[in-house]
Amino acid sequence: MCRDRLAVDGRTLICPLGHRFDLARQGYAPLLSGRGRAHRSDTAPMVAARRRILDAGVFAAVQRELAAHTDPASSSIVDAGAGTGHYLASVLDAAPEAHGIGIDLSKYCARACARASERAISVVADLWEGLPVRSGTADAVLSVFAPRNLAETARILAPGGRWLIVTPNPGHLHQVREELGMLRIGAEKLERLHRDLAGGGFVVNAAVPVVSTVVLTAARLADLAGMGPAGHHRTESELAAAAAHVAGAAGEHPVTLDVTLTVAHVDRPHDRS
Numbered sequence: 001m002c003r004d005r006l007a008v009d010g011r012t013l014i015c016p017l018g019h020r021f022d023l024a025r026q027g028y029a030p031l032l033s034g035r036g037r038a039h040r041s042d043t044a045p046m047v048a049a050r051r052r053i054l055d056a057g058v059f060a061a062v063q064r065e066l067a068a069h070t071d072p073a074s075s076s077i078v079d080a081g082a083g084t085g086h087y088l089a090s091v092l093d094a095a096p097e098a099h100g101i102g103i104d105l106s107k108y109c110a111r112a113c114a115r116a117s118e119r120a121i122s123v124v125a126d127l128w129e130g131l132p133v134r135s136g137t138a139d140a141v142l143s144v145f146a147p148r149n150l151a152e153t154a155r156i157l158a159p160g161g162r163w164l165i166v167t168p169n170p171g172h173l174h175q176v177r178e179e180l181g182m183l184r185i186g187a188e189k190l191e192r193l194h195r196d197l198a199g200g201g202f203v204v205n206a207a208v209p210v211v212s213t214v215v216l217t218a219a220r221l222a223d224l225a226g227m228g229p230a231g232h233h234r235t236e237s238e239l240a241a242a243a244a245h246v247a248g249a250a251g252e253h254p255v256t257l258d259v260t261l262t263v264a265h266v267d268r269p270h271d272r273s
């Protein structure tokens with residue numbers, strides 16, 4: 001609200017001006033100001049499906065690539081749109097001294113994220129209202145399948161800090177997208193991201209393709225759809241029926257992860273001297 005620093009006082013976060021936020025019983029900090037627009041956030045069943053998918057290692061290739069692009073000397077890593085905290089935990093494993101801040105709009109995500117790593121704290125906040133992080137303090141910001149607030153990310157990144165962005169390519173999960181009611185991925189998505197980054201004062205250091213094929217059971221196929229927007233549009237039994245149809249007699253079906261990890265930093269001309 002005032003953007004000043006928050007200190008922990010028992011179960012309360014308090015700023016020098018006296019703004020107070022009580023920590024939730026489940027361990028996260030609810031920092032929604034209540035002024036924001038109403039965005040649809042992930043529901044409990046969607047988050048449970050996502051936890052099962054990530055616990056099963058379906059996105060392990062993405063977690064590995066994020067960890068490989070993490071500076072092991074990082075001290076502060078922010079996951080903006082942290083979901084269950086799985087990606088933040090992978091990155092913290094690669095940076096043994098770092099502390100993490102996982103931010104998500106969904107309290108169900110925040111509950112999971114609060115348990116993801118002993119070195120991470122979990123915050124409920126709206127990315128579009130601003131990231132509740134002090135300026136110039138983040139050695140890395142993660143945006144994994146998440147909305148991106150360019151101005152706020154530029155503000156919180158420390159000099160030399162990296163933005164690690166994961167976006168799906170048109171071929172992502174192509175074997176099952178249509179049958180499981182998942183949204184189509186536009187072919188221009190990556191181009192548009194890189195154009196937006198340049199317009200927002202970022203330089204792209206790398207764009208790394210991550211492709212990995214995994215074989216999923218009908219139950220995991222239903223989770224794969226249910227953890228995303230299809231979880232808002234279809235009931236669990238509709239998704240289970242569609243997944244059973246995809247899996248067929250074999251009871252399982254291969255799906256290909258096809259994403260790009262984009263690594264960017266803020267272009268600060270005066271830092272170059």
Ligand SMILES: [Zn+2]
Nearest residue numbers: 002015017019
């Ligand atoms: Zn305050």
